[in-house]
Amino acid sequence: MKQTTAQRMAMMDAGLNLIAQALSIYDEDLRLAACNARFQEMFSLPPQLVQEGASFADTIRFIAEQGDYGPIDDLESFVQQRVDQARAFVPHYVERQRANGHVISIEGAPLPDGGWVTVYTDITRTKRVESLLRTRSEELSDQVLSYTEELSATNRKLAATITTLEETKRQLTQTEARTRLTTEMMPAHIAHVNAEGVYTFTNGRLSTVFPGRPSDILGLHSSEALGPAAYAKIKPHLEAAIQGESPVFEFTEDQDSRRLRVAFTPDQQGGAFILSMDVTEETQTRVALQQARKREIAAQMTSGLAHDFSNLLTIILGMQTKLGRMPLPEGAGPLVEATLSAARRGGRLLDRMAEMTSHRGLRPQATDLHALLEEMKILATPSLPQGIGLSVLDNTGEGRFLLDAGRLQDALLNLILNARDACGPTGQITVAAHLVGQTWIEFSVGDTGPGFSPEALKNALNPFFTTKGQEGSGLGLSMVYDMVKSAGGDIRISNTVSGAMVTLRLPYRLAPMASGGLALLVEDSDDLRMTYRQILMDLGYSVIEATSVDEAVALVNDVAGIALILSDIRVEGSATGVDLCQRLGASAPPLILMTSLPPADPLYRAALALAPVLSKPFERPQLLALLQQEGEHA
Structure with a gap:
């Protein structure tokens, strides 16, 4: 049965605790990574100093305060000296006598990725044997033999333990490296x-x-x-x-x-x-899906009602038109005209409702915001009175963004016209656009009118709410709201010190510089295929893959909408990229070949006669430049 990581770690801890020696492992930052129970027992360490992440400096300070290192004049200088020695990560072996009279050996070895492992062994008994050998040599005929045998046995056990510790160290290092690599990815x-x-x-x-x-x-x-x-x-x-x-x-x-x-x-x-x-993109997508669901429900609710109301309005218009042709009492004519006007306004409302609940979604495309805002100013200016000024502050930087340019421009024009109506004969309207990090594109439309009333601040985004009386439908801001939410964005209305402000936030989506679409990648090396797949995805393509010419031809025949083929010249099987070009013919999608062959190779020259050729290795800028060049020649 396959063991879990927790089970393996538990077994490893149990094994370490069976070792007679004390063991500690500190990482490159001098933080405790692992130790066994004997380490805590040998130095009587408190629980916080044997927990993962415990400071090496704190541990040395505690042991020194217990008197293990003898009298110390300056404790902090002593601790710092030990820390500096530890940071050198140099293999070492020392022996010292502790305050309790026991003698221990300390052997340290650096780890490959930083830090070190240390083994502490109580050698008091061994030292006693050595002392006896020195002081009683004339009396030790039998005792020397006995202690020598005992010492040899101890050494054999110690050698076996060291071998075990070295294997444990190797496994711990390997496990730590794998765990860190996984988390970093x-x-x-x-x-x-x-x-x-x-x-x-x-x-x-x-x-x-x-x-x-x-x-x-x-x-x-x-x-x-x-x-x-x-x-x-x-x-x-x-x-x-x-x-x-x-x-x-x-x-x-x-x-x-x-x-x-x-x-x-x-x-x-x-x-x-x-x-x-x-989860920014996830949240933006969730908002867009919620708005799409709301539109679907609204469409289901209103489609039947709109049909019935449309029929009723048609009948009313027809009857009122007939009445208008008849001789009527004095004063009846204006009533007929008012009825006709109300019916026509109802028809326009039905059209606006149908537009809001239609299935037409956003159609994002690469959009030049500088051009869009400039065009918007040209479109809006003729509809403003001479006393109202329009300023556009464009701080969107360079690059193209994935936006539905038509609906965005309609929304901004709608807000400008609302601001015009709020200002009256004189005032100032300011449209500002800027980037919020790489998260949002923010547009704001402010005016110098009276601002939103408390009721408007509460209800302005609700359908059919209007402050314009018979002149307004109440659907303008609702349509702006629908566009923003469908894109996964947000809208806020507020008052400023000078008037009203409507702020739109749309997701920041840089448009890929290539045309995008579906790309077929033909490459038989797994590593290279992964690299080139990422390059194509960075340029906005979705990618399908093949390893041979036969497989590539089958995909071209079976999969619709392939916008680009990027193929190595030498691939799996006997057929080459040159054969792929010839078999697909003139009706094939745009095809680019890549190769590590020298330009003088006959196969390279044959390929160059059929398609553009990229020399390996290459990166995204080289492929992008070739795509742009091909686009200009298309």
């Missing part, structure tokens, strides 16, 4: 804190989850590593974990407004293990 921060909230373990990925924080946090208190704002949000849950609970919670980090999820698991010594993950 995970896209999350994994750590352990003791009961005081001090980090005793970390996989070094705090800065990838909490932007701007340090990675080397061993020995730091949680408040120092995380900062006061984040620690204030985490502290109640950490305290609960130290009390034995297992809280899991999410919060928004202040620096880049990223959404983080933190899980605590208590240990058996009053500390806690911590798993922290960045």
Whole structure:
């Protein structure tokens, strides 16, 4: 039956505790990684000094205070000297007499990845035998033989124990290396804190989850590593974990407004293990899915009602039109016109409702925000009175972003027109755009009008709520809300010292510079295939793979929508990348060959006559440049 890690660790602990010698292992930061029970017994150490993460300096200080090193004039200087010697990680063997009269040998050996393992052996009996041999040599004919035999037996046992310790050391080193490698590869921060909230373990990925924080946090208190704002949000849950609970919670980090999820698991010594993950994209996707579900429910509810109302409005319009052609009493004409106007307004409302609940989702594409905002200003300016100014503050930097440009521009124009109506004949409208870290693209539309009333602040995003009376439908902000939520973003309305402000946040998604789509990668080396797959994915492609020409041709015939083929010239089987080009013909998707053959090789020249060729090794910039070049020639 396969053993679990916990079972293996328990067996290892049991084995270490059976060894007669004391054993300690400290890591490169002079923190205790492992020890056996004999280590605690030999030096009468308190429990906190034999727990994982205990300080080497604290242990030396305790042993020195017990008198093991004899009289010491300056304790702190002595401890620092020992710490400095330990940091040298030099193999050593010493013998010394303890305060209790026992003599011990101390043998230390460095570990491959830093730190060291030390074996402590009580050699009091051996020293006594040596003393007897020196002082009573004339009387020891029989006793010398007896003690010599005893000493030889002891040495044999010691040699066997040392061999066992060396194997244990090797296994511990290997296990620690595997465990650390596994934790460092995970896209999350994994750590352990003791009961005081001090980090005793970390996989070094705090800065990838909490932007701007340090990675080397061993020995730091949680408040120092995380900062006061984040620690204030985490502290109640950490305290609960130290009390034995297992809280899991999410919060928004202040620096880049990223959404983080933190899980605590208590240990058996009053500390806690911590798993922290960045769930910003997951949260954005969840918001978008929730909005899509709401739209689906709204469409189901309104489609039947809209059909019936449409029929009723058609009847009303028809009847009122007929009435308008008849001779009517004085004063009836305006009533007919008012009825017709109300019916037509109802028809426009039905159209807006149908647009909001339609199945047309967002269509994100690579968008130049500078061009979009400039065009928006050109479109909006003619609709503003001469007394109203429009300013656009564009701080979005370089690069293209994945956005539905049409719906975003419609939303901003809608907000500008609302601001115009709020300002009256004079005022100022300001549209600002900037990046919030690499998490959000934030747009704000502010005006110098009277601001939102308390009722509007509460209900402005509700469908059909309007402050414009008969002039408004109440669907403008609702449609903006729908666009933002469908993208996984957020919308806030507020008042400023000068007027009203509407703020939109859309997820930060850099558009890949290549065209993207589905790519077929043909490569028979597992390691190279993994490398090139990642390069293609970084350029925005989804990737399917083949190892031979026959397999590649079958995929091209069976899978629709392949936008790019990247193939090695020499692949599995007798057919080559040149054969692949010839078998696919002129109707094939765009194809790029790659090879480590020299340019003078006949196969290289044959390939170059059929398709672009990349020389191995190459990286993403070289492939991107070739794709852009091919796009310009297409």
